[in-house]
Amino acid sequence: MDISYLLFLQDIRMNAPEWFNELIQFITDTAGGSLLVLIPMIVFFCIDKKKGEFVLISYSIGSFLNGILKNIFCIYRPWMRSELVQPTKEAIDGAGGYSFPSGHTQGSASSYGSIAYVYRKKKVVCAVFICLVLLVAFSRNYLGVHTPQDVTVAILEAIAVICLTTFIQKKIGDSEKNRMIFYCIVVAVIIVVTAFMVLKNYPIDYNSAGKVIYKPARAIKSYANKAGLITGIFTAWILEEKYIAFSTDNLSIKDKLLRAIIGIAFYYICALLAEYLCSIISVRWIKGFAENVIFYFGTFFMAPLVFTRIESLKSKR
Numbered sequence: 001m002d003i004s005y006l007l008f009l010q011d012i013r014m015n016a017p018e019w020f021n022e023l024i025q026f027i028t029d030t031a032g033g034s035l036l037v038l039i040p041m042i043v044f045f046c047i048d049k050k051k052g053e054f055v056l057i058s059y060s061i062g063s064f065l066n067g068i069l070k071n072i073f074c075i076y077r078p079w080m081r082s083e084l085v086q087p088t089k090e091a092i093d094g095a096g097g098y099s100f101p102s103g104h105t106q107g108s109a110s111s112y113g114s115i116a117y118v119y120r121k122k123k124v125v126c127a128v129f130i131c132l133v134l135l136v137a138f139s140r141n142y143l144g145v146h147t148p149q150d151v152t153v154a155i156l157e158a159i160a161v162i163c164l165t166t167f168i169q170k171k172i173g174d175s176e177k178n179r180m181i182f183y184c185i186v187v188a189v190i191i192v193v194t195a196f197m198v199l200k201n202y203p204i205d206y207n208s209a210g211k212v213i214y215k216p217a218r219a220i221k222s223y224a225n226k227a228g229l230i231t232g233i234f235t236a237w238i239l240e241e242k243y244i245a246f247s248t249d250n251l252s253i254k255d256k257l258l259r260a261i262i263g264i265a266f267y268y269i270c271a272l273l274a275e276y277l278c279s280i281i282s283v284r285w286i287k288g289f290a291e292n293v294i295f296y297f298g299t300f301f302m303a304p305l306v307f308t309r310i311e312s313l314k315s316k317r
Helices: 002-015 018-047 049-073 089-093 103-118 123-142 148-172 176-199 216-243 253-277 284-316
Strands: none
Touching: 002 123, 002 148, 018 049, 018 089, 018 103, 018 123, 018 253, 018 284, 049 103, 049 148, 049 176, 049 216, 103 123, 103 148, 123 148, 148 176, 176 216, 216 284, 253 284
């Protein structure tokens, strides 16, 4: 049933105008890629720190959990299960880990779904972000890199994570002690789970040509990327609140624009810096983990450090 649906969409894709297929690829690469972090970052830095914090916690936990589930179930991608499925090359390049649940869909449902939740009283905003979630989910099926089960479970996973984040944020409140306890629990879980993911046995199957269908090393690196993401964001969150503690209250349009520009600049600078600094690491999963720790920590700690210093200098003048 799942393969039949993908073949149905594949037939449509093969006969669709090139611009439409490029649009779907753009949705999966952008709405399901960089915007998952950039939009919550702008909410966090410029609009409402508490709401942005909720979205970032939800996105981080969801990404980490998805990496765990992928490596527990170890379900191959659709084109590995059936030679009839022929995804686009661009979509295959962006498909790193196992198939179930869909990482792009989970990421969009955790990020955009959280924004829809915290702004649920604003019907237009809520509707726009729910549509983004559905578009990303559809794009993964349309491009042939995920089954309907992959995207459905990813959305359900994100809903569960949003409920969990609501509970966590209420429990933590404004307590620095509770925040640190939560952080220590998360770090302990990351250490234990990472050891399990590196040491566990993964299935090794061969195709008709005698080649390994999917190398476990890729799965470990895919998980490590998510572990690095949650480590970087949560460490920045803890240290920012302790040493910087910026506020989004009473910001002018100019202040919001300046923060957005600095945040976006650090997003891309830290990505390049992380890649450069970790280029000497030979073990792929350690490299993936380290890159994301540097990338996300740099973005969410250094950017606030810079824009608060600038704002402080402006206020003294």
